[in-house]
Amino acid sequence: MSDTTPPAGPPTRGMPVRRWLDRWLPKIALVPSGVALLVFVYGFIGWTIWLSMTTSSLLPNNTFAGLRQYEVLFQLDVWWVSVINLAIFGVLYVALCLAIGLFLAILLDQKIRAEGWLRTIYLYPLALSLVVTGVVWKWLLNPGLGLEHFVQSLGWTGFSFDWLVNPDMAIYAVVIAAVWQAAGFVTALFLAGLRGIDTSIIKAAQIDGASLPRVYLSIIIPSLRPVFFSAIILLVSLAIKSFDLVIALTGGGPGYSTWVPAIFMYDFGFNRGQIGLGAAAATLMMAAVALAMLPMLIAELKERRDGRKN
């Protein structure tokens, strides 16, 4: 009896180790990044939320102040200017990028010549950093140096385009530069989406006598839904985070007329020694991102689950 068991010993001792490793190695490998994520993303989100409820000024402290910082925040003109600017910027930026992106993608999809070249040209602005974009457009839009000066020198002396230095219009100048930067990228997304559509459906529709606009409205654009979803998620998060473009293009000016919440957060937190207010602004920005993303995520997940059931 005792002779039969020993040969089986070593392999069975080895097998559980390997099996254990197979099972746990991926998890062990993920632990460091998981811990890092937990501490540096969720940990600091938690800390920021806590700081927004303290009296922190020059340095962080832990004296609880309830919602006092938020009360003050809501009384500040600078904050509301920042929020309204973000709303104007966000809506126009997302809408214009989607519209221009889709339009260019449809045009490029007409099996035209030199499509590769054109695609590269449209995509190229994305390769520039936002700071470069900001500086270039700062020169282009400056009335004394750029577009206005150029058109006037051609003879149209009445031409005026002073958005960049006009406090009421400067935020729209930011939209122009931002859309220029990102529209090509959205075009590429849509183009990839268009290429993925099954042509037999389109042919079938055409045989049934559907006009071209009808084909686009009823078949092509609805089937681009996932592309719209990814493009909107990307653009909305880019819009809420926007900071460097504004700094490079207008420096937040004239005055604070092109401030956005990210600039508010940075200036109050780091320049003005009001960390509590800065943290309150950061918390609200995060809440805004969550609010913008949540319904879309839920809708998309629901769709996917329903799709699997079918």
Add this chain to the structure above:
Amino acid sequence: MGNRGLWHHTACLGVAVAALSIGSVASAAPDKGTVSVLNWWTSGSEAKSMNVLSDMLADQGYKMVNDAVSGGGGSNARTVLKSRIQSNNMPGAAQIKGPEIQQWCQAGMAMNIDEVAKQQDWSKILPGPVAKGMQCDGHFVAVPFNLHRINWVWINKSALKKAGATMPSDWNSFVAALDKLKAAGITPIAGGGDTWQVATEFDAIALATGGADFYRNAFVDLKPDALSSDTMVKALSRLRTLQKYEDANDQGLSWNHNTGAVVKGEAGMQIMGDWAKGEITNAGATPGDQVACMAMPGEHSGFVYNADSFEMFKKSNSDKAAQYAFARTALSPEFQRKFNMAKGSIPVREGVSLDGFDACAQKAQSDFEAAEKNNALVPSFSQDMAETGAVKGALFDVIAKFYNNKNMSAEAAAKQMASQAKQAKLMSSM
């Protein structure tokens, strides 16, 4: 080939070893202590001046580590300071000025340097308001480096001549000169909308309009009745007047670009602190000669100052000697002369010869002495000398709003100044 390469390497190694041994000999000498100095002086002349200080300390056997952080007019350096304090790795000395000195001191971080102050008799050699600014609870915790004058107007003499105007002497002749410049097709004032530059202009206007007592009541003590007073309304109206002579297209241009425009004669004047002299000299002109300097005209004369300073932080005892040496050397007449000549400011202590300083520095010095006598020496609110960042930010917001909204009345702006400053003060002292 191979052999030569090998020889080459060996030779290099030999040189490196020799350099290392020399290095270790050289660094063996300063063993009396080390002071790390956090600052944002990274531009040419300023960085060079810090090296002068470092050499002077090395001669005494102390090592100075120059932790210069560039960018953001000091805001990057302040962020580094905060994170270094959070991680318990505070510098020996950090460039901090104005009421922020007291803030760090209240947080229990500052080191008492009364011993050095007594040795050099700081209470006597420093101007009263400056000495007071370096103290906290009656103890010296910071050392001043210089005095910049803010309320200067820089005027291109040939542009003025071309426009047929004369050097202004009061507010009305000032505006008349601006009118003539405008008529001659020259941008009268290079300014143009950047909030910090507008606030710097307003700093000069406020003192010239209301005088030192008004300035102190409003910007140092934040008295609501001074902030919303008729004098403030008058000063704001004058800012609105000057705005008409500025080119709105200059929005977003930096102050040194604007100084350059004055030197080239594209613009007639600039209202700016005396660091503009560096740009004037770089452009090949002499301050006081091609570009004249004049105190901002108005009903009152005085001196709006910015004193750059370094606060000492509590460290272990072994570093104390080096920190003391840093403070002592910074206020030595030799360093004060070298440093301020390079920086464009004037020495902050008395008893330093101004031989070889330019005409504008000489004039700043004599105006400073007169202002000190008449109690007309005031700390600049636009350069963080009078208020903490929170309050300064609130004042800047109102000035920016007023400047960029032509429909806003001076009365409304003055009222908002009073209420927003109070709010910010409350928040920062919570």
